[in-house]
Amino acid sequence: FPFAQKTVVFVLGGPGSGKGTNSEKLVKDFGFVHLSAGDLLRAEQQRSESQYGELIAHYIREGLIVPHEITIGLLRNAMMDHPDCDRFLIDGFPRNIVQAKAFEDMVCKAKQVLFFECPEATMLERLLDRGKTSGRTDDNIESIKKRFRTYVNDSKPVIDEYAREGKVITVSCKGTVDEVYKVAHDNVAALLQ
Numbered sequence: 001f002p003f004a005q006k007t008v009v010f011v012l013g014g015p016g017s018g019k020g021t022n023s024e025k026l027v028k029d030f031g032f033v034h035l036s037a038g039d040l041l042r043a044e045q046q047r048s049e050s051q052y053g054e055l056i057a058h059y060i061r062e063g064l065i066v067p068h069e070i071t072i073g074l075l076r077n078a079m080m081d082h083p084d085c086d087r088f089l090i091d092g093f094p095r096n097i098v099q100a101k102a103f104e105d106m107v108c109k110a111k112q113v114l115f116f117e118c119p120e121a122t123m124l125e126r127l128l129d130r131g132k133t134s135g136r137t138d139d140n141i142e143s144i145k146k147r148f149r150t151y152v153n154d155s156k157p158v159i160d161e162y163a164r165e166g167k168v169i170t171v172s173c174k175g176t177v178d179e180v181y182k183v184a185h186d187n188v189a190a191l192l193q
């Protein structure tokens with residue numbers, strides 16, 4: 001499988017910053033396949049034969065980063081399910097420096113990083129609101145605080161590192177869904193030219 005010939009864009013940002021919302025729209029406009037690492041982990045957790053169900057459930061509730069071998073395995077398999085697609089949006093991954101290096105070694109380098117910049121207060125408000133209906137085990141105040149801690153300590157440094165490499169497009173999450181998406185859309189359109 002020719003991973004190296006694929007265009008991979010990482011979609012990063014804190015919990016509730018709008019990664020999923022914008023990725024779904026980019027799929028429609030640009031023909032990406034959207035792979036949310038969190039969604040893949042939640043699906044694996046639900047799979048009755050999975051040997052990782054309990055482990056994943058624990059890491060997600062605690063806002064911790066699942067060992068990267070599991071996540072990269074799921075991402076690779078999901079990419080191989082789309083052999084004819086050459087554009088992938090990988091949402092919510094990598095979440096620490098070790099994961100980023102491992103993905104580069106085992107899969108490929110990302111072309112660009114789309115970073116949704118969002119103040120914690122806004123993310124908190126959106127997550128608590130979503131938590132009323134999402135059914136996610138981590139959309140409660142205790143888990144959200146832990147997710148924020150992991151983001152600051154482990155995940156933001158990955159974005160900073162990519163920024164030093166000149167790979168980051170920053171999109172402010174301030175504004176309506178449509179306003180934020182317009183900025184994301186225009187940046188991705190320019191990138192794909």
Ligand code: UP5
Binds near residue numbers: 039064071
């Ligand atoms: N919303 C969005 N944009 C809005 C706007 N402009 N105005 C008003 N409302 C807006 O958005 C969140 C909410 O805000 C939604 O209700 C939306 O309608 C609204 P969403 O697009 O869902 O944000 P997103 O960034 O996708 O938030 P999510 O909660 O999915 O981010 P997380 O990074 O926390 O979650 P993820 O699913 O990626 O990971 C969950 C857990 O899985 C992690 O904590 C970790 O334990 C584990 N994980 C790993 O271990 N390894 C990985 O590689 C990935 C995940």
Ligand code: MG
Binds near residue numbers: 019020021036038092
């Ligand atoms: Mg998401």
